[in-house]
Amino acid sequence: MWCNREQSETHTSWSTRAGPRRPPGPSPRSCSGRAPACHPARPVGSRRQTGSVRSRPVILHLDLDAFFTAVEQLHKPSLRGKPVVVGGVGGRGVVSTASYEARAFGVHSAMPTAEARRRCPHAAYLSPRFEAYRDASVRVMDLARAVTPLLEQVSIDEAYLDLTPAHPDATVESVTALVEDLRAGIHAATGLTASVGAGTSKLVAKIHSDLAKPDGLLVVPPGTEAERLAPMSVRAIPGVGPATAARLTAHGVGTVGRLAALDLGEAVALLGKAHGTQLHAFAHGVDDREVVTERAAKSVSAETTFPTDVTDRVTLGRHVRELTARVGRRLRADGLSGRTVVLKVRRHDFSTLTRSTTLDQPTDDDAAVVRHAERLLAGLDVSNGLRLIGVGVSGLSLYTQPDLLDGLLDETLAPVRTTAEDFDRPDAGGADDPDPSPDVELVDTSGPPTGRPTWRPGQDVQHAEHGRGWVQGSGVGRVTVRFEGPGTPVGRVRTFADDDPDLVATDPPRWPAQDDHITDDY
């Protein structure tokens, strides 16, 4: 339970503000007003349980403040306290992140860099250095995972944490103390500041991490969600962008409260079935989305915007090959292949077209992707010039079917294709899995073309970074391993080059049957 009896009986505000590191700036915003008593232990469905006690979810949303520019300011002290802008620095660039010093001049994300330079000519304009950001992100997320392994990273600088199982007796005070410890730990270890919203759902946590920025914490007591949301603009709801807001405003709906007052039918008529239903629930403070620790990729793509529009098909073909090479590298690095090849172009007038084609078999082969992408490009009129071209692959599966092997396979080794989802669902192979045997694509590993190690499915292995696991599938030049931990979440599937020196056989095989071994121990 979330409630603190004293507080719930005295109707005091449960809000909590940032710790002492908050820089000078806008005055602290707090959860103002009197909160009603929380509902004592009202069950919220059966999905979250710890032992026999059901508790209201305790969800955090952690968001690093002005992340890219903060990393740059840490790495280069001369930038501290000054306006810094990270983004595309070319003629058609846009701002990824503006430091708070730059925001004071009206610079913000997604603004064309040209406009930002006009508003703040003396700022430092930097191209993004994703490697540095990834390093910092990993350090922060590791600290957060020490609080709970139920962490869903939604972007390089954002994550949801579910504290429910680990803290079934959470109170506003205990959540506040825990989060302030985490924020202090992040700052001490990395120099970065994180803002956090805490509440009974992702929605409430997310909205309030935004309101807590920069370097703040807002804890929303259970039971106060709807009334807190009601006066907010509909734009505060994640999923309401410019188009949806305009549509709502045209019908006199500008606040969350007005949206909540609509009939469900009206909301659906206005916004469509899925969107209308979800936003209507959100407006009532209802959000049952779970924190999901692992998610299978659905597509891989790469695109580029030209400095000036391009009409020359030879040039376009060269870009298609380069973009495909980037996509292919990432597919192979993750052991993925896809069935649908997508070509995307943006024309001189900023209109965007996509053309796609679906193959009989998934592929991760550059030549195959290029062939189809070029065919799609050939069907488009480019005479007025393109400003962007992109290549993508979707319909992903975890395993490649190498064309090379077509002739080698005999009927008993006929490949069985499985989707990434089959392997990434959290209970795969677990006690509740109706079919714990891995549905692995079998490929002939008896006669690889080189002297590299040959792995057979079921073999036990160890990997320096990921811990212990067993071989789940093998392909030409690569091996796919399911891990048991530690170091990697239970059930995690990873693919490696089969001569990866960090991949070591454990000998003799002594691995227990996997359905005895995988448990959901959260």
Next chain:
DNA sequence: TCTGGGGTCCTAGGACCC
């Protein structure tokens, strides 16, 4: 001011099958 790059999800129409 003139709009990046990487994604996710939804909708809608048409083909096709039963």
Next chain:
DNA sequence: TCTGGGGTCCTAGGACCC
């Protein structure tokens, strides 16, 4: 001869998020 409905897959576009 005229005409079903449901389900699935594919394609294209659009909104949205960071």
